[in-house]
Amino acid sequence: MARFVIRRLLQSAVVLLGVTLVVFLLLQLVPGDPVRVALGTRFDPQTYEALRARAGLDQPLVVQYFDYLRRALTGDLGVSFRSGRPVTAIVLERLPATLSLAVTAVLFAVVIAFPLGIVSAIRSGSLVDHAARVFSQFGVSVPDFWMGIMAILLFSGVLGWLPPSGYVALTEDPGRWASHVALPAATVGLVTASILTRFVRSSMLEVLSEDYVRTAEAKGLRTRVVVLRHVLRNALIPVVTVVAVQLASLLGGVIVIEVLFAWPGIGRLTYDAVAARDYPVLQGAVLLVAALFLLVNLVVDILYARLDPRITVK
Amino acid sequence: MKPVLAVEDLTVTIDTRRGPARAVAGVDWAVRPGETLALVGESGSGKSMSVLAATGLAPRTARVSGRIHLLDTELTGLPEQRRRRLRGRHVGFVFQDPMTSLNPVLTVGRQVVEAAQEHLGLTRRAARSRAVELLDLVGIPSAGQRVDAYPHQFSGGMRQRVVIAMALACEPDLLIADEPTTALDVTTQAQIVELVADLQRRLGTAVVWITHDLGVVAGIADTVAVMYAGRILEQGPVDAVFGAPSHPYTRALLAARPDPAAGDADLVTIAGAPPSPLDLPPGCAFWPRCPVRGDARCEHEMPPLVPVSAGHQVRTFYPQATDRRD
Ligand SMILES: Nc1ncnc2c1ncn2[C@@H]1O[C@H](COP(=O)(O)OP(=O)(O)OP(=O)(O)O)[C@@H](O)[C@H]1O
Ligand SMILES: [Mg+2]
Numbered sequence: 001m002a003r004f005v006i007r008r009l010l011q012s013a014v015v016l017l018g019v020t021l022v023v024f025l026l027l028q029l030v031p032g033d034p035v036r037v038a039l040g041t042r043f044d045p046q047t048y049e050a051l052r053a054r055a056g057l058d059q060p061l062v063v064q065y066f067d068y069l070r071r072a073l074t075g076d077l078g079v080s081f082r083s084g085r086p087v088t089a090i091v092l093e094r095l096p097a098t099l100s101l102a103v104t105a106v107l108f109a110v111v112i113a114f115p116l117g118i119v120s121a122i123r124s125g126s127l128v129d130h131a132a133r134v135f136s137q138f139g140v141s142v143p144d145f146w147m148g149i150m151a152i153l154l155f156s157g158v159l160g161w162l163p164p165s166g167y168v169a170l171t172e173d174p175g176r177w178a179s180h181v182a183l184p185a186a187t188v189g190l191v192t193a194s195i196l197t198r199f200v201r202s203s204m205l206e207v208l209s210e211d212y213v214r215t216a217e218a219k220g221l222r223t224r225v226v227v228l229r230h231v232l233r234n235a236l237i238p239v240v241t242v243v244a245v246q247l248a249s250l251l252g253g254v255i256v257i258e259v260l261f262a263w264p265g266i267g268r269l270t271y272d273a274v275a276a277r278d279y280p281v282l283q284g285a286v287l288l289v290a291a292l293f294l295l296v297n298l299v300v301d302i303l304y305a306r307l308d309p310r311i312t313v314k
Numbered sequence: 315m316k317p318v319l320a321v322e323d324l325t326v327t328i329d330t331r332r333g334p335a336r337a338v339a340g341v342d343w344a345v346r347p348g349e350t351l352a353l354v355g356e357s358g359s360g361k362s363m364s365v366l367a368a369t370g371l372a373p374r375t376a377r378v379s380g381r382i383h384l385l386d387t388e389l390t391g392l393p394e395q396r397r398r399r400l401r402g403r404h405v406g407f408v409f410q411d412p413m414t415s416l417n418p419v420l421t422v423g424r425q426v427v428e429a430a431q432e433h434l435g436l437t438r439r440a441a442r443s444r445a446v447e448l449l450d451l452v453g454i455p456s457a458g459q460r461v462d463a464y465p466h467q468f469s470g471g472m473r474q475r476v477v478i479a480m481a482l483a484c485e486p487d488l489l490i491a492d493e494p495t496t497a498l499d500v501t502t503q504a505q506i507v508e509l510v511a512d513l514q515r516r517l518g519t520a521v522v523w524i525t526h527d528l529g530v531v532a533g534i535a536d537t538v539a540v541m542y543a544g545r546i547l548e549q550g551p552v553d554a555v556f557g558a559p560s561h562p563y564t565r566a567l568l569a570a571r572p573d574p575a576a577g578d579a580d581l582v583t584i585a586g587a588p589p590s591p592l593d594l595p596p597g598c599a600f601w602p603r604c605p606v607r608g609d610a611r612c613e614h615e616m617p618p619l620v621p622v623s624a625g626h627q628v629r630t631f632y633p634q635a636t637d638r639r640d
Contacts, residue, residue: 211414218371218409219429219480220402233419309464310418 001302008301012294019290020072020283024065027279034277038081055081055280068283077287078280087284091269095288097167098265101188101258102250104181106243108189109196116193117200121208121235122227124201132197139194145256148187152260155183165262184261188254192246199242203235210234237307244300251292317383318488318520319368319405320344324380326360326367326544328591335591337363337376339544342619345488345537350514350521352531352552354567355541356588361524364541365490369405370397385487403433406481406519408491408510412473412498416465422449422476423461430483448479452509471502478509485517492524503527507534528571532556537625540564543588543599546619550626560628562606598630606632 035051036043052058055078056067068078077087120129156164162183168176207213208231216230253267266285273281305311326338338360345351353361367378370389382389384400392400406429409415417425423445430436430444442461449457452475465473474494481489491510495503511534514521525531531538532552539549540563548561559565566584586603589595597613598604604612611631619627 211409211411212417214371215407215409215415215425215477215480216417216428218369218401218405218407219432219483220398220400221428221432222398225432229420230417234417237419308419309421310466 008298023283023286034081034279037277077284080278080281082276082278087280091284091288094266094269100181104185105189106247108185109192112193113196113200117197121201121204136194136197139190144191148260151183151187167264184257188257199239203238207231207235240303244296248293248296252289315346317344317346320383321368322381326363327377329375333592336544336594337591341546343539345520345522347520348518349536350534352535352538353524359541360544361541362492369401402429403484404486405488406486408477408481408494410493410496412477421462426480433484452479470498474506488520490522548628554626560622560633561630562604563600
């Protein structure tokens, strides 16, 4: 297992290298001069040249790229055109907010989707099953920003239970963190839950018709044991991927929700960086998201091997 | 001796999208301790459904009626909870395809003793040694190591041995084997048949053996029931039924059996197909294919099961008739 992890980490490093190259080249293709944009009305030729030189933009592309890489390896991702602050710090300070939202939303989704999917598969055609179907139809067809607005109106406006927006760090005050993360996480989580419910249900149904489930029933095991030990473990194997894909996409940022709830996440950062043509920040954000993506993938592969003995990690 | 499992007038109706399907239409049979009952008949004749319904394993869409006695208990009308316990404790199952009847994510050892843990309350330690013992019993080499292996690490024949070990975990009074050798190659088939016969001799288990292989029936069964379209057409001691087959369908089945001694020259197949369980005729279901070709009575009236010799019954108006060959 350790060797598997090390090999995957090395592979991930190679992928990240590719990501830096692609992002770097893509940014060269984007029209518009970032330094000029950053200067705005303060533009004068001298400041412009100085800033370009400081960012290394007067060097040939190849030199620029290897320069970037060399510094990236020491954790230096350059400085923001906009604020002049180090990109590494800017990107990392968004990480807790992004993780908070993504992980809470996925947990919320799992807590709803697993029981709902399981019960609606076991009792397919029942009232619960129909309710679950309506729920997931609702979740995937209603736009998340609208749900977010409704949630704010209800829980913050009418009931006054939760703050309408903003972010408090978990390390600062866990209670206030929870009250702030609840609404955006529930909004995002509801969409994820409706997607997930369908997958859990169909995966369960598929496994329920397997011969080995009949074997388990023939042994006279309790329904709970049949479902949890024989059906669920097998049904989870494909579901794990779906959960991971959902988590990874949330880690990439949920811009609309982050804007609506004034959530200082990576999605918001990326959005602002694009608008401001703040390339160093944009590069840093993409790099971080790619790294998170790879990490989630690695965890999924390990989970897969744990769940399915037919897969050998070598 | 009292039967281990006996069904009377067992009827199974499955609700399908195209209406109710009569998979089993009033079947009686019994299997006594240490005996083997063979159920034979074409595909779709209701062999599997009758044993599944008898043990409470019929699909949810099935309606089961009739009387089912397992040991001293009447199962019909019993709450599922009690039926489940009786089933797990007293009946072991071996299904057709060992490639799909084992759970791929659990070790074979775990699956083999699961029933014993549930019904006999074995401790974890006891369960493990019992698993090794069972795997050893069914002839799995170095069972002590193989107990922690997963199904995909076994060949088809070895998997079927695992399934048999699993079925025997609670030392059941009855073993139900539903075409246990169909999915295996010929040599392995013979080994599995031999294994079950041997275990049966040693453990005194009653066996219901569902098969298409009449050679196996002749070799291991005490009694045989020939099913067609959900009904039993002929049943009785194997010697009587095979020695003096009285139903044209039985004769056709026996004739259709490839006989290595006779070569292919005499190979007879039965033309036509059985009726749909959605639309069973009022009379004899075999009538359209029957080589005796009885009269309108056969078409419109269900022949009763009539005795022809001790314990040997046949469902026909013309037990003495001979087949027309044209
Ligand atoms: N789940 C089901 N839903 C609807 N009809 C079914 C279902 N299972 C079985 N049947 C029908 O019930 C009838 C009896 O099926 P059964 O499986 O008992 O046949 P069988 O004699 O075991 O055949 P085989 O030799 O192919 O195993 C068939 O006509 C089949 O189509
Ligand atoms: Mg069958």
